[in-house]
Amino acid sequence: MNTHEIEDLDTFRARVQSFIGQHLDHRTRSISLRGGDTDEEQLAGVQHDREMQRSLFDAGLAGICFPREYGGQGLTPAHQAVLNEELVSYDYPAHLQSPSISQCAPVILEFGTEAQKREHLPRILRGDEIWAQFLSEPGGGSDVAGAVTTAVRDGDEWVLNGSKIWTSGAWWSDWALCLARSNWDVPKHRGLTVFMVPIRHAGIELHRIELLSGMNEFCQEFLTDVRIPDDQRIGEVDAGWTVGIRWMFYERLGTSSPYMTMPRNAHHDIGLAARSVARDAGRLDDPVAKDLIGEARALTLVRQQLPKRLEEAITAGAINDQAAAIARLFGGMVATRLNTIAFELAGPAGVTWDEADGATAGIGTDFLIRQVATIAGGTVEMARNVISERVLGMPRERTLDRDVPFREVQRARNGQ
Amino acid sequence: MIVNPTDEQEFFRETTARFLAERTPVAALRQLRDDSFGFDPQYWREGANLGWTSLLAPVLGGGSLTDDGVVDLTLIAGEFGGHAAPGPLASTNLAAAALNDAESHTGILADLVAGESIVSWCGIWFRQDGGPETSVQLQADGSDIVLNGVASPVEAAEPATHLLVTARGDDGLSQLLVPTDAAGVKKRPLQSVDLTRRFWRVRFENVRISRDALVGGQGQAARAVERQVHLGFIIASAEMVGAMQAAFDMTVEWAFDRYSFGRPLASYQALKHRFADMKSWLEASHAIADAAASATDSGDPDAAELASAAMVFVADYGSELLQECVQMHGGIGLTFEHDLHLFLRRHTLDRGLYGTSAQHRQRLASLAT
Numbered sequence: 001m002n003t004h005e006i007e008d009l010d011t012f013r014a015r016v017q018s019f020i021g022q023h024l025d026h027r028t029r030s031i032s033l034r035g036g037d038t039d040e041e042q043l044a045g046v047q048h049d050r051e052m053q054r055s056l057f058d059a060g061l062a063g064i065c066f067p068r069e070y071g072g073q074g075l076t077p078a079h080q081a082v083l084n085e086e087l088v089s090y091d092y093p094a095h096l097q098s099p100s101i102s103q104c105a106p107v108i109l110e111f112g113t114e115a116q117k118r119e120h121l122p123r124i125l126r127g128d129e130i131w132a133q134f135l136s137e138p139g140g141g142s143d144v145a146g147a148v149t150t151a152v153r154d155g156d157e158w159v160l161n162g163s164k165i166w167t168s169g170a171w172w173s174d175w176a177l178c179l180a181r182s183n184w185d186v187p188k189h190r191g192l193t194v195f196m197v198p199i200r201h202a203g204i205e206l207h208r209i210e211l212l213s214g215m216n217e218f219c220q221e222f223l224t225d226v227r228i229p230d231d232q233r234i235g236e237v238d239a240g241w242t243v244g245i246r247w248m249f250y251e252r253l254g255t256s257s258p259y260m261t262m263p264r265n266a267h268h269d270i271g272l273a274a275r276s277v278a279r280d281a282g283r284l285d286d287p288v289a290k291d292l293i294g295e296a297r298a299l300t301l302v303r304q305q306l307p308k309r310l311e312e313a314i315t316a317g318a319i320n321d322q323a324a325a326i327a328r329l330f331g332g333m334v335a336t337r338l339n340t341i342a343f344e345l346a347g348p349a350g351v352t353w354d355e356a357d358g359a360t361a362g363i364g365t366d367f368l369i370r371q372v373a374t375i376a377g378g379t380v381e382m383a384r385n386v387i388s389e390r391v392l393g394m395p396r397e398r399t400l401d402r403d404v405p406f407r408e409v410q411r412a413r414n415g416q
Numbered sequence: 417m418i419v420n421p422t423d424e425q426e427f428f429r430e431t432t433a434r435f436l437a438e439r440t441p442v443a444a445l446r447q448l449r450d451d452s453f454g455f456d457p458q459y460w461r462e463g464a465n466l467g468w469t470s471l472l473a474p475v476l477g478g479g480s481l482t483d484d485g486v487v488d489l490t491l492i493a494g495e496f497g498g499h500a501a502p503g504p505l506a507s508t509n510l511a512a513a514a515l516n517d518a519e520s521h522t523g524i525l526a527d528l529v530a531g532e533s534i535v536s537w538c539g540i541w542f543r544q545d546g547g548p549e550t551s552v553q554l555q556a557d558g559s560d561i562v563l564n565g566v567a568s569p570v571e572a573a574e575p576a577t578h579l580l581v582t583a584r585g586d587d588g589l590s591q592l593l594v595p596t597d598a599a600g601v602k603k604r605p606l607q608s609v610d611l612t613r614r615f616w617r618v619r620f621e622n623v624r625i626s627r628d629a630l631v632g633g634q635g636q637a638a639r640a641v642e643r644q645v646h647l648g649f650i651i652a653s654a655e656m657v658g659a660m661q662a663a664f665d666m667t668v669e670w671a672f673d674r675y676s677f678g679r680p681l682a683s684y685q686a687l688k689h690r691f692a693d694m695k696s697w698l699e700a701s702h703a704i705a706d707a708a709a710s711a712t713d714s715g716d717p718d719a720a721e722l723a724s725a726a727m728v729f730v731a732d733y734g735s736e737l738l739q740e741c742v743q744m745h746g747g748i749g750l751t752f753e754h755d756l757h758l759f760l761r762r763h764t765l766d767r768g769l770y771g772t773s774a775q776h777r778q779r780l781a782s783l784a785t
Contacts, residue, residue: 275784287544287778294777297784298728301721302704306696309703312419323699330696387695388688392668395683 005074012079016086019059024052024090027263033372034365035214042217046130046172049093053127056093056261063101063125065258066109071122077258077311087263094262095169096130098377102257103250104131104177108196111235111243116196120175134164134178134197134221135247139411141166142382144179144248145189145241146401146411149223151180158182158195158233160203160226166376170219171206173199177247178223183238184407191406192240194247196232203227213369249321251377252328252386256307273359274338277345280358292341303334325386332380335373343367417494417657418487418706425484429491432466436499442755445611448502452605453575454612455502464531468492468505472513472647473529476522484713486647490654490705497658497766500758502612504572506651506769507536510644511580514591517640518632521593524578534576535593537644538618539567542771546724546779548645552620554585554592556634561592561627563600563620569769573603573616580631581620587635598623610765611758645770646723650712652766653705653726657698659759659766660734664698666756667691667741687744694740697733704729721783724776731767731776738763 007015037045056062057071064080066072073079105124108117123129140146149162160180170176176197183191199206203226209218235243250257274296275284283289307327313319342363343350349360350367374380388394401409421429439459448454463469470476471485471492489509496505508528514537515525527533540548552565563583570579573596581594594601600623603616632640671682671691681687708722716722738760742749749756767773 275781290781291774291777293784294724294780295728297721297780298725298777301707301725302700302729305703305707305722306700309419309699309706316419318419326696326699329692330700333693333696381689384689384692385685387692388682392682392688392691392695394671394688394691395680397685 007075007079009078009082012075013082013086015059016061016083019056019061020086020090023055023059024087024092026089027091033211033213033215033369034362035211035216043172046095046169049095050127050130052091053093053096053125057126062127062261063105063121063259064261066105066121066125070109070117071125080258080261081264083261084264087261090263092262093127095172096127097260097262098254098257099133099168099251100124100129100131100173102253102260103133103247104175106250106257106259107177107194107243107247108234110246111194113231115231116234120196129175130169130173132167132170132173132176132199132219133247133251134167134176136164136166138163138165138220142379144244145192146406146409147179147181147192148411149178149180150184151182151193151195151228153182153230153237154227156230158193158228158230160195160197160223160228163220163222165209165218165220167219167221168217168376170199170221171208175199177234179240179244179247181406182240185405186238187403188401188406188409189241191238192244193237194234194240194243195228196234197226197228201226211369211372213365215369248378249324252383253324254328254331254377256311256324256327274341274345276359277342277350277363280360281346281349283345283347289345292345296338296341299334299337303331306330320391322386322390325383326391328378329380329383329387332374332383336370339366339370339373417491417654417661417702418710421491425488425491428467428488429495432463432468432492432495433498435463435466436495436501440499440501442758445500445502445758448612451612452614453572454614455504457575460503460534461531463503464529468503469508469512469531470529472509473516473525475516475519476526476529484710486650486712487706487709490650490709493651493654494658494661497655497660497759497762498662500611500659500662500762504534504536504576504613505655506648507538507571508534509651510537510648511535511578513647514580514631514640514644515593517643518591520631524593527577533578534572535578535580536570536572536576537580538570538573538582540582540641540645542775544775544778545782546771546775548582548641550582550584550589552581552583554583554590554634556585557624559627560624561590561629561634563592563594563623563625566617566619568617569606569608569615570603570618571613571615573618574605574614579618582637582641585635589637589641590634591631591637591640592625592629593631594620594623594625594629598625600624608765609768610761613762613765646712646720648770649723649727650705650709652770653701653708653723653730656730656734656763656766657701657705659762660698660701660730660737663738663741663756663759663763664694666759667694667744670745681744690740690744694737697737701726701730701734721780724779724783727767727770727776728773728780731773734763735767 063072064075068074151158178195178197182193203224205222207220208216210216274293278289314321346360346363350363353361471489528535543549555562579594581592600621602619606615674681704726708726711719
């Protein structure tokens, strides 16, 4: 595309403002880890988000950084940043961002065939298809490449068997990217293949997982003789790890992704949330409470600034793109600390409550599920490996599964 | 340090970096250990020629190369931290900012900017709520002003020709330029955790001075003082981050060089994960310190919050990082012979001079309403 076709940022901003004025309401709800919504309410929320995505698409504001030939706008991360700035405090299609638009769509864009890209990317960007990730398995969390869900070729089809887990929102999603083992006789990273799988498909049985907080967005799937045509394969046979590395890179980008439409500083008020909790706990004049509020505010401000620096440094080539793991690690550690601060501020009102209590209500449940911030989307331990090995260049951990056929790798205590 | 300096900024920073590497290598710093001033006047003059003292004094027509004088000053401060460089960088620049903003005593300001004389801002401490306070009392006496009280710590009070004194009178805060040889100014040297930066406790005993010494209106200095402490936070944060970067780089090198049990330290996951944490604190420190400086240049209303957030974060996580660097070195990290302590010292000094992190948390709590 010629650069002169790129809409200038001021014109773009005016267009965004006009769209927001006509189509969006102020945001009143947020995706919560506490659970409590009925399935009907959750499905209505997803449907609402699909419609919002459709209106963004129709207004030329969906898929800002995706190429125009696949339904995107062919614009730049700077345009996405403008959109995200203007969205502050407004409703946005939250259910459709991660993993559908910010992880699955970029993987399809990077590795899909022309036909795959033309079929799916416009539908994703229009809100017609929501994608999930069939990535983790019950037998392995961080060791993603150790997948044992099996894909066996049968003519023009593949037959998939196995189980996937931690697929957020799979029960209301349409498609999934699935990482499967296509070859057991080569080392683990060389025997994987990625497929596009319709979720409502013969042989896929889906279960909901209830988290300890009551939230039941996550799912587990059991795949039994699921037949997938070869033209739904992403990338080359047995080259799935090439795809997987980029896939997890997009995942680690998290809210730093240039593909994500979400209000800038959507977490901005979390430091002030500490203040709301202190207020509703009647502790605003308590110097100990003020100390915690100040700490929360400092951490929130630092967490806001860090990804900007990393993006600039990556763009300038001052640091490699694996440095995105620094924001993932830091964001996780800050989130757990902010959670603890809110819990400390709430005191007794955080462990027993009436919904009418205000900001203190439910804080105890948030505390119970605190570690979600350092587990979901790749653990901080994996982020620490990435930072030390791929950013600082320290020696890789020794593994026992690298140069042997995956079939021979020990996968459990008793040898299997 | 900012990621995307302009060519001019990069040249400016690089010039100071080369000058410091040449003039204050570690061996030279060690020799200054027992020097009563901690720096050589010629060194300071040459540094002033590189722009160290002019960035907050655009009234003289010099000022910054760019419109971002505060960011430019943080480039210098970062190099000071990274070289544990001697000299009263912050206190002279804060005095320059006060004289510049009040367009007062421009002749003295010109000498300060040229590095011909030292003018040091002195003796602010912080109340429990994080607000700046002084222990020097001002009384009007006819056409004169009389000062009594103690300012401490005052950097470079002995080599300075003048002190910028913040004093409290019945009408509020005032600032005055007091010659260090005025009758009743008593200076007592202090010990310092830093190897080269020197501080004095200055007692004002019925120091009588003309109203001409006022910088800005009498009783009108509250805003100026708030700006000076704000700039102090910015300079200190940048210098602390510079020291953290130097210590971290040194420690990463050590982890690759040092072998135990037939492997480099850098190959142990227990240590690699701690390096990853340190790296995240370091990048986060750069990010918040730079954001605070940049917000100050652009007049962003969030600048005060960002500056205190930087002081909280860079102080607490910076100390954690530096002490981790000592731990990674083991016994050698505790010795005077090793260079690590130069940076630990500089960070420790800076985090102590501009309000404790607890006070900055109180400031943030008050601002976040």
